[in-house]
Amino acid sequence: MPSHLIAPSVLAANFKNLEADFKMINQSEADWYHVDVMDGQFVPNISFGQSIIKSMFALAKKPLDVHLMIEKPEKYIEEFREAGAEVISVHYEACPHIHRTLQQIKATGAKAGVALNPGTPVSVIDDILENCDLVVLMSVNPGFGGQKFIYRTLEKIRSLKKQIIDRNLQTKIEIDGGVGLQNAEAILKAGADILVAGSSVFKSEDPKDTIHRLKSIDIHTLSV
Ligand code: DX5
Ligand code: ZN
Numbered sequence: 001m002p003s004h005l006i007a008p009s010v011l012a013a014n015f016k017n018l019e020a021d022f023k024m025i026n027q028s029e030a031d032w033y034h035v036d037v038m039d040g041q042f043v044p045n046i047s048f049g050q051s052i053i054k055s056m057f058a059l060a061k062k063p064l065d066v067h068l069m070i071e072k073p074e075k076y077i078e079e080f081r082e083a084g085a086e087v088i089s090v091h092y093e094a095c096p097h098i099h100r101t102l103q104q105i106k107a108t109g110a111k112a113g114v115a116l117n118p119g120t121p122v123s124v125i126d127d128i129l130e131n132c133d134l135v136v137l138m139s140v141n142p143g144f145g146g147q148k149f150i151y152r153t154l155e156k157i158r159s160l161k162k163q164i165i166d167r168n169l170q171t172k173i174e175i176d177g178g179v180g181l182q183n184a185e186a187i188l189k190a191g192a193d194i195l196v197a198g199s200s201v202f203k204s205e206d207p208k209d210t211i212h213r214l215k216s217i218d219i220h221t222l223s224v
Helices: 018-027 050-059 077-083 098-107 122-131 153-166 184-190 207-216
Strands: 005-008 033-038 064-069 085-091 111-116 134-138 172-176 194-197
Touching: 005 033, 005 207, 018 050, 018 207, 033 050, 050 064, 050 077, 064 111, 064 194, 077 085, 077 098, 085 098, 085 134, 098 111, 098 122, 111 122, 122 134, 122 153, 134 153, 153 172, 153 184, 184 194, 194 207
Parallel strands: 005 194, 033 064, 064 085, 085 111, 111 134, 134 172, 172 194
Antiparallel strands: none
């Protein structure tokens, strides 16, 4: 049985009728909702904040995986938790006191994640890996949906996975950006546990079926 999780990114959903898209995801085999918060400072785009997330929480029957692409995320952790976040990820590049911020997330009862930009090597999180429930490896430069997957990410997944196994940790690896049916198998084979998929799900002809196909990939039965 496939054990990886699928987290559709609602950034690519239809905001004129969020309820319909949430209904579809609720009925699908998706595991989490991936929720992208952008502040126009850390990344060049602005998305939405706590009040929209509160409405999403009311519609969602699955956990909200909130990805904070904002400066000074430590100022808002509790608010995002109250809005309904089950998983909160902050960017390593936005946190001078990342160890403290991860502890702050855990203190709210949420799962804590650290996200790394494509230009940030995985070695920078050596000393905090024990404190992360998940690591979000960005496979595009954050800020926009619909970008092309950066293939160098596969090397980063392999080296991070090795660390996690060697150190006997439970940390999960989430891949965010440009993920779809064309590359999901390679990403899972490299060692990913959670696939974020925005445009490849919502812009497909049959989003529920795309989720099903992403979920059904079983790397253990693939021929080598
Ligand atoms: C990028 C966001 C991603 C994005 C993914 O800044 O963090 O979660 O929504 O969208 P796709 O799957 O279209 O690349
Ligand atoms: Zn994201």
